[in-house]
Amino acid sequence: MNIFFKSINRFLGYILLSILFIVSSIVAATPDSLSPLLSLVRKNYNPETSLSTKFSLTIYWSVREKEEQKQGRIILAPGDRFRVTVSGETFVSNGETFWHCSAGANQVTIKQLATVDRAMLPSQIFARYIAAYSFRELERKKGMVLLAWKCDSGSTPYSAIRMEAKATSGRISRCVMTDRNNNTFTYVFTGTTFGKKYARETFDFTIPKDTRIVDLRN
Secondary structure: OHHHHHHHHHHHHHHHHHHHHHHHHHHHOOOOOOOOOOHHHHHOOOOOEEEEEEEEEEEEEEOEEEEEEEEEOOOOOOOEEEEEEEEEEEEEEEEEEEEEEEOOOOOEEEEHHHHHHHOHHHHHHHHHHOOOOEEEEEEOOOOOEEEEEEEEOOOOOOOEEEEEOOOOOOOEEEEEEEEOOEEEEEEEEEEEOOOOOOOOOOOHOOOOOOEEEEOOOO
């Protein structure tokens, strides 16, 4: 497995996939079953709407009884464009070319986006979850709504999700996800914006000087 797929599994796997699993779990419900709040969340996190958010992530590994913390930022735009930074890793796509920069390895890997597993792309993960997930509203307090979802069947990577969203804006501010091994992933989102227009350069990548380049394009 090359460095791209190792990193995509390690970072995008439990960060991007988890974040977008939260949203796709909500928006998968049928239109008739959506409450006004969930309808607003679905509108906000539509894959055709640009999105920018900062996040902090605390992971609790139950077997090791150890915590791990990470911080990062995600920018998404229509057309498979994105820029993701987390823990010294940067993932960028302009819709045609994909760059992965590892500061620790001092290496940039370049691929044609068409050769990347599209199921792992931020813009495509929304469409992967077609089953309906039913969130229950537990309480409303100080403008925040606490939502909960639980699955006992083992058909999803997570057994439970608890999420806080702002009642007026439909922005997700906090989410706690528990996987099948009882590991917990606690996300706190800040500075989330929707619908912003980004300069073309946002989704291009300038390779730092003296960085090793692995160009896998034909």
